[in-house]
Amino acid sequence: MEILRVENATKTYSLEGEEIKAxxxxxxxxxxxxxxxxxxxxxxxxxTLLSLLGGLSSPSEGKVFCKGRSLYELPVDELSHLRNKAFGFIFQFHLLMPELTALENVILPGQIGRREFEECRERAEKLLKHVGLGERMNHKPGELSGGEQQRVAVCRALMNEPEIIMADEPTGNLDTKTAEGIHDVLWDLCQKEGRTLIVVTHYEPLAKRADHILTLNAGQVVKKRS
Ligand SMILES: Nc1ncnc2c1ncn2[C@@H]1O[C@H](COP(=O)(O)OP(=O)(O)O)[C@@H](O)[C@H]1O
Ligand SMILES: [Mg+2]
Structure with a gap:
């Protein structure tokens, strides 16, 4: 079943009078x-493509549909509801809250979504155990390695059970071995829970493990493999 569709999307940025076709x-x-x-x-x-898909920035021309609904024609409150509930984001720099423990960081989106605390704590613990951080849940980000911090960020993105996970170079600043560990947990969690996953990466071997590959060059899709 189709979940996302992009139709003739163009994005043009204006920078100091110059137009950039992203x-x-x-x-x-x-x-x-x-x-x-x-x-x-x-x-x-x-x-730019990921932010269009994630409801973060509208195309200059064209449309983006999520489950048949045109994202950027939705009322503002519906779009922000969708962003908080249906989409989970993972970035290269995880932006964890430094003063909160790993467990508290993972629980946070659940609390923002006004879910019951005990239910959030149980899900957060389950996710952290699943990524091998069962013993480190009460550590703050500063006491964890880069790879461990990124695993916490993966759990945080999955906290609210989003249907679609979007990751923008989630392992861009990690060594290959650590990066592979992150990819493993991301793949495992998404496959296990049936989530849709979209990963932007420079790391080509990852493509072998994907159902689809989209290759971009100068703002155009130059290669699709499914
Ligand atoms: N906010 C912005 N304002 C102006 N130009 C931008 C902005 N964001 C991205 N760009 C430009 O759009 C193009 C695509 O950027 P981006 O989507 O970040 O590429 P990638 O993620 O593949 O590195 C680049 O030329 C970049 O400089
Ligand atoms: Mg980028």
Whole structure:
């Protein structure tokens, strides 16, 4: 079943009177539960595409649909509801709250979503145990390695059981071995829970593990493999 569709999307930024075409006439669709890897050189429009898909920034032309609804034609409150509930984001720099423990960081989105505390704590503990941090739950980010911190960020993105997880170079600042560990937990959690996963990466071997690959170059999709 289709979950996301992009139709003829173009994104143009204006910078000091100059127009930058970050995306040029991009169209594709993704099914629920699929894992998609987005590849492409720096500046090819990967982050721009992800922000369009995630309801964070509207296309200059064209449309983005989530379950058949045109994202940027939704009332503002419905779009922000969708962003908080249906989408989970993971970035290269995890932006964990330094004064909170790993467990508290993972619980936080649940609390923002006004879910019952005990239920949040149980889910957060389960996620952290699953990524091998069962013994480190009460440590603060400053007491964890970069890879461990990113595993906490993965758990945090999954806390509210979003249908769609979007990761923008989630392992960009980690060594290969640590990065592979993160990819493993991300894949495992998404496959186990049937989540749709979209990962932007420079790390090409990851593409082998995806259902779809989208390769961008200069704002265009130059290669699709499904
Ligand atoms: N907010 C912005 N204002 C102006 N130009 C931008 C902005 N964000 C991105 N760009 C430009 O758009 C192009 C695509 O950027 P981006 O989507 O970040 O690429 P990638 O993630 O593949 O490195 C680049 O030329 C970049 O400089
Ligand atoms: Mg980027």
């Amino acid at each position: 995306l040029r006439d991009v169209s594709f669709s993704l099914d629920a539960g699929d894992i998609t890897v987005i590849l492409g050189p720096s500046g090819s429009g990967k982050s």
